[in-house]
Amino acid sequence: xxxxxxxxxxxxxxxxxxxxxxxxxxxxxxxxxxxxxxxxxxxxxxxxxxxxxxxxxxxxxxxxxxxxxxxxxxxxxxxxxxxxxxxxxxxxxxxxxxxxxxxxxxxxxxxxxxxxxxxxx
Amino acid sequence: xxxxxxxxxxxxxxxxxxxxxxxxxxxxxxxxxxxxxxxxxxxxxxxxxxxxxxxxxxxxxxxxxxxxxxxxxxxxxxxxxxxxxxxxxxxxxxxxxxxxxxxxxxxxxx
Numbered sequence: 001x002x003x004x005x006x007x008x009x010x011x012x013x014x015x016x017x018x019x020x021x022x023x024x025x026x027x028x029x030x031x032x033x034x035x036x037x038x039x040x041x042x043x044x045x046x047x048x049x050x051x052x053x054x055x056x057x058x059x060x061x062x063x064x065x066x067x068x069x070x071x072x073x074x075x076x077x078x079x080x081x082x083x084x085x086x087x088x089x090x091x092x093x094x095x096x097x098x099x100x101x102x103x104x105x106x107x108x109x110x111x112x113x114x115x116x117x118x119x120x121x
Numbered sequence: 122x123x124x125x126x127x128x129x130x131x132x133x134x135x136x137x138x139x140x141x142x143x144x145x146x147x148x149x150x151x152x153x154x155x156x157x158x159x160x161x162x163x164x165x166x167x168x169x170x171x172x173x174x175x176x177x178x179x180x181x182x183x184x185x186x187x188x189x190x191x192x193x194x195x196x197x198x199x200x201x202x203x204x205x206x207x208x209x210x211x212x213x214x215x216x217x218x219x220x221x222x223x224x225x226x227x228x229x230x231x
Contacts, residue, residue: 035220044123045158045166045209047220059219095165105213107156109177111165 002026004096004112011118012086020115022079022096030054030074033099035108036081038092038117048094049081050104057104064090086119093117124149125210127223134231138198141226143210144191149221151191153213157184160207160225169208170195197228205230 008020020036035050049060049070058070069082079096093116097108126144133139143155157170168177170186173193185196197204210223 037220044207044225045160045211045222047211047222050220061219062217100171105153107154107168107171107211109168109171111167113165 002098002110004098004110006094006096006112006115009094009115009117011120013121014086014088014119016086017082017084018086018117020081020083020094020096020117022112024077024079024096024098027098029072029077031102033057033102033104033106034072034079035097035099035104036070036079037095037097037108037111038090039095039114040089040092043092046092050099051079052104053102059104083117086117088119091117091119123224124214124217124221125212125223127208127210127226129224130227130229132229132231133197133200135200135202137200138196139200139228140197141195141208141210141228143193143195143223145193145212145221146191148216149191149212149214150188150193152215155186155188155193156211157186157195158209158211160209162206166209200230202230204228 003025033052036048093114095114096112098110100106100109154172158166159169160166173188174186214221
Protein backbone atom coordinates (compact mmCIF):
# COMPACT_ATOMS: atom_id res chain seq x y z
CA UNK A 1 0.00 0.00 0.00
CA UNK A 2 1.37 3.41 -0.99
CA UNK A 3 1.88 5.66 2.01
CA UNK A 4 3.07 9.26 2.00
CA UNK A 5 3.52 10.93 5.37
CA UNK A 6 4.40 14.60 5.52
CA UNK A 7 6.00 16.36 8.48
CA UNK A 8 7.74 19.60 9.38
CA UNK A 9 4.85 22.04 9.21
CA UNK A 10 4.10 24.60 11.88
CA UNK A 11 3.71 28.26 12.74
CA UNK A 12 6.49 30.51 11.43
CA UNK A 13 6.98 34.25 11.12
CA UNK A 14 7.16 35.98 7.72
CA UNK A 15 10.66 35.94 6.29
CA UNK A 16 11.69 32.79 8.17
CA UNK A 17 12.40 29.31 6.85
CA UNK A 18 10.90 25.86 7.21
CA UNK A 19 11.79 22.43 5.84
CA UNK A 20 9.08 19.91 5.00
CA UNK A 21 9.69 16.19 4.70
CA UNK A 22 7.70 13.37 3.14
CA UNK A 23 8.36 9.75 4.06
CA UNK A 24 7.31 7.33 1.33
CA UNK A 25 6.61 3.61 1.56
CA UNK A 26 4.77 0.87 -0.29
CA UNK A 27 6.44 1.47 -3.67
CA UNK A 28 9.89 1.72 -5.24
CA UNK A 29 10.53 5.38 -4.43
CA UNK A 30 13.38 5.97 -6.87
CA UNK A 31 11.27 4.82 -9.83
CA UNK A 32 8.90 7.77 -9.61
CA UNK A 33 8.80 11.54 -9.80
CA UNK A 34 7.40 13.33 -6.76
CA UNK A 35 5.59 16.61 -6.18
CA UNK A 36 4.47 19.11 -3.57
CA UNK A 37 0.96 20.52 -3.95
CA UNK A 38 -0.56 22.99 -1.51
CA UNK A 39 -4.05 24.08 -0.54
CA UNK A 40 -4.66 27.34 1.28
CA UNK A 41 -7.46 27.22 3.86
CA UNK A 42 -10.80 27.05 2.06
CA UNK A 43 -9.11 27.38 -1.33
CA UNK A 44 -8.22 25.18 -4.29
CA UNK A 45 -5.17 23.12 -5.17
CA UNK A 46 -1.91 24.74 -6.29
CA UNK A 47 1.09 22.83 -7.64
CA UNK A 48 4.25 23.98 -5.88
CA UNK A 49 7.12 21.90 -7.22
CA UNK A 50 8.06 18.58 -8.81
CA UNK A 51 11.22 16.50 -9.09
CA UNK A 52 11.95 13.60 -11.43
CA UNK A 53 13.14 10.17 -10.29
CA UNK A 54 16.86 11.01 -10.28
CA UNK A 55 16.45 14.75 -9.69
CA UNK A 56 17.51 15.62 -13.24
CA UNK A 57 14.28 17.51 -13.93
CA UNK A 58 12.88 19.99 -11.40
CA UNK A 59 10.09 22.50 -11.73
CA UNK A 60 8.60 25.25 -9.57
CA UNK A 61 5.49 27.37 -9.62
CA UNK A 62 6.26 31.03 -10.32
CA UNK A 63 4.87 31.91 -6.88
CA UNK A 64 7.69 30.04 -5.09
CA UNK A 65 10.55 30.17 -7.61
CA UNK A 66 13.74 31.43 -6.00
CA UNK A 67 12.42 30.86 -2.46
CA UNK A 68 11.62 27.13 -2.32
CA UNK A 69 13.92 24.20 -3.13
CA UNK A 70 12.72 20.65 -3.70
CA UNK A 71 15.03 17.68 -3.18
CA UNK A 72 14.90 13.96 -2.60
CA UNK A 73 16.99 11.26 -0.97
CA UNK A 74 16.27 7.99 -2.74
CA UNK A 75 18.31 6.04 -0.20
CA UNK A 76 15.97 7.27 2.54
CA UNK A 77 12.76 7.14 0.48
CA UNK A 78 12.22 10.78 1.34
CA UNK A 79 11.14 13.99 -0.36
CA UNK A 80 11.90 17.45 0.98
CA UNK A 81 10.84 21.05 0.48
CA UNK A 82 13.09 23.80 1.82
CA UNK A 83 11.01 26.95 2.13
CA UNK A 84 12.84 30.25 2.63
CA UNK A 85 11.61 33.83 2.92
CA UNK A 86 8.13 32.63 3.80
CA UNK A 87 5.19 34.90 3.15
CA UNK A 88 1.70 35.08 4.65
CA UNK A 89 0.33 33.82 1.32
CA UNK A 90 2.35 30.60 1.68
CA UNK A 91 -0.01 29.55 4.48
CA UNK A 92 -1.48 26.24 3.34
CA UNK A 93 -1.74 22.50 3.80
CA UNK A 94 1.20 21.05 1.90
CA UNK A 95 0.64 17.64 0.30
CA UNK A 96 3.32 15.30 -0.94
CA UNK A 97 2.18 13.50 -4.11
CA UNK A 98 3.58 10.58 -6.07
CA UNK A 99 3.70 10.77 -9.86
CA UNK A 100 2.53 7.89 -11.99
CA UNK A 101 5.91 7.60 -13.76
CA UNK A 102 9.48 8.89 -13.48
CA UNK A 103 8.74 12.21 -15.18
CA UNK A 104 7.28 15.32 -13.55
CA UNK A 105 4.96 15.72 -16.56
CA UNK A 106 2.90 12.71 -15.52
CA UNK A 107 -0.03 12.95 -13.17
CA UNK A 108 -0.11 12.52 -9.39
CA UNK A 109 -1.76 9.23 -8.49
CA UNK A 110 -1.31 9.14 -4.70
CA UNK A 111 -1.38 11.96 -2.17
CA UNK A 112 -0.41 12.30 1.47
CA UNK A 113 -2.72 13.87 4.04
CA UNK A 114 -0.58 16.98 4.24
CA UNK A 115 1.27 19.10 6.79
CA UNK A 116 -0.01 22.55 7.73
CA UNK A 117 2.23 25.59 7.33
CA UNK A 118 1.03 28.82 8.91
CA UNK A 119 2.95 32.00 8.22
CA UNK A 120 1.98 34.75 10.62
CA UNK A 121 3.56 37.37 12.83
CA UNK B 122 -7.67 33.34 -11.07
CA UNK B 123 -6.89 29.72 -11.97
CA UNK B 124 -5.40 28.83 -15.34
CA UNK B 125 -8.07 26.17 -15.87
CA UNK B 126 -11.62 27.44 -15.49
CA UNK B 127 -14.30 25.44 -13.71
CA UNK B 128 -17.74 26.44 -12.45
CA UNK B 129 -17.59 27.10 -8.69
CA UNK B 130 -20.54 24.87 -7.97
CA UNK B 131 -22.99 22.40 -9.45
CA UNK B 132 -25.85 20.53 -7.86
CA UNK B 133 -28.18 17.65 -8.57
CA UNK B 134 -30.61 15.27 -7.01
CA UNK B 135 -29.94 11.57 -6.34
CA UNK B 136 -30.01 9.55 -9.54
CA UNK B 137 -29.51 12.58 -11.74
CA UNK B 138 -26.62 13.17 -14.16
CA UNK B 139 -24.40 16.22 -13.75
CA UNK B 140 -21.45 17.53 -15.71
CA UNK B 141 -18.52 19.69 -14.65
CA UNK B 142 -16.66 21.64 -17.30
CA UNK B 143 -12.98 22.59 -17.43
CA UNK B 144 -11.72 25.15 -19.91
CA UNK B 145 -8.10 25.84 -20.74
CA UNK B 146 -5.86 26.74 -23.66
CA UNK B 147 -3.54 25.26 -26.26
CA UNK B 148 -0.63 25.26 -23.83
CA UNK B 149 -2.39 22.91 -21.41
CA UNK B 150 -5.58 21.02 -22.25
CA UNK B 151 -5.07 21.52 -25.97
CA UNK B 152 -1.68 19.75 -25.87
CA UNK B 153 -1.74 17.42 -22.88
CA UNK B 154 -3.94 14.92 -21.11
CA UNK B 155 -6.51 16.14 -18.64
CA UNK B 156 -6.98 14.65 -15.18
CA UNK B 157 -9.77 14.85 -12.62
CA UNK B 158 -9.48 14.60 -8.85
CA UNK B 159 -12.16 14.17 -6.22
CA UNK B 160 -11.64 15.65 -2.77
CA UNK B 161 -14.09 14.54 -0.12
CA UNK B 162 -14.41 16.87 2.89
CA UNK B 163 -11.35 16.72 5.13
CA UNK B 164 -9.44 14.25 2.97
CA UNK B 165 -6.62 14.27 0.43
CA UNK B 166 -7.50 14.42 -3.28
CA UNK B 167 -8.11 11.13 -5.05
CA UNK B 168 -7.47 10.44 -8.73
CA UNK B 169 -10.78 10.00 -10.51
CA UNK B 170 -9.98 10.21 -14.24
CA UNK B 171 -6.61 10.07 -15.99
CA UNK B 172 -5.61 10.63 -19.61
CA UNK B 173 -8.89 12.44 -20.34
CA UNK B 174 -11.24 9.49 -20.06
CA UNK B 175 -9.58 6.59 -18.21
CA UNK B 176 -10.77 5.40 -14.81
CA UNK B 177 -8.34 3.96 -12.26
CA UNK B 178 -9.37 0.61 -10.85
CA UNK B 179 -11.98 1.05 -8.15
CA UNK B 180 -13.58 4.16 -9.62
CA UNK B 181 -17.21 3.41 -10.54
CA UNK B 182 -18.22 3.67 -14.19
CA UNK B 183 -20.74 6.32 -13.12
CA UNK B 184 -17.80 8.69 -13.53
CA UNK B 185 -16.68 9.50 -17.07
CA UNK B 186 -14.41 12.06 -18.66
CA UNK B 187 -14.08 13.58 -22.09
CA UNK B 188 -11.92 16.15 -23.84
CA UNK B 189 -12.32 18.19 -26.98
CA UNK B 190 -9.82 20.81 -28.07
CA UNK B 191 -9.09 23.06 -25.12
CA UNK B 192 -12.02 21.95 -22.99
CA UNK B 193 -12.91 18.90 -20.98
CA UNK B 194 -15.76 17.67 -18.87
CA UNK B 195 -16.50 15.24 -16.09
CA UNK B 196 -19.87 13.53 -16.05
CA UNK B 197 -21.35 11.83 -13.02
CA UNK B 198 -24.42 9.72 -13.61
CA UNK B 199 -26.69 8.07 -11.06
CA UNK B 200 -25.76 10.75 -8.53
CA UNK B 201 -25.33 9.56 -4.93
CA UNK B 202 -25.02 11.48 -1.67
CA UNK B 203 -21.45 10.19 -1.25
CA UNK B 204 -20.46 11.98 -4.47
CA UNK B 205 -20.76 15.29 -2.62
CA UNK B 206 -17.21 16.64 -2.84
CA UNK B 207 -14.91 19.13 -4.53
CA UNK B 208 -13.74 18.20 -8.04
CA UNK B 209 -10.59 19.54 -9.67
CA UNK B 210 -9.25 19.29 -13.19
CA UNK B 211 -5.51 19.38 -13.81
CA UNK B 212 -3.09 19.42 -16.75
CA UNK B 213 0.54 20.08 -17.55
CA UNK B 214 1.12 23.55 -18.99
CA UNK B 215 3.94 24.08 -21.47
CA UNK B 216 4.02 27.88 -21.12
CA UNK B 217 4.40 27.67 -17.35
CA UNK B 218 6.46 24.45 -17.38
CA UNK B 219 4.35 23.17 -14.54
CA UNK B 220 1.05 21.72 -13.46
CA UNK B 221 -2.10 23.84 -13.42
CA UNK B 222 -5.38 23.15 -11.68
CA UNK B 223 -8.90 24.37 -12.08
CA UNK B 224 -10.32 26.38 -9.20
CA UNK B 225 -12.46 23.45 -8.15
CA UNK B 226 -16.17 22.71 -8.39
CA UNK B 227 -18.23 21.94 -5.33
CA UNK B 228 -20.84 19.30 -6.05
CA UNK B 229 -23.91 19.39 -3.84
CA UNK B 230 -26.35 16.50 -3.84
CA UNK B 231 -29.72 17.94 -2.92
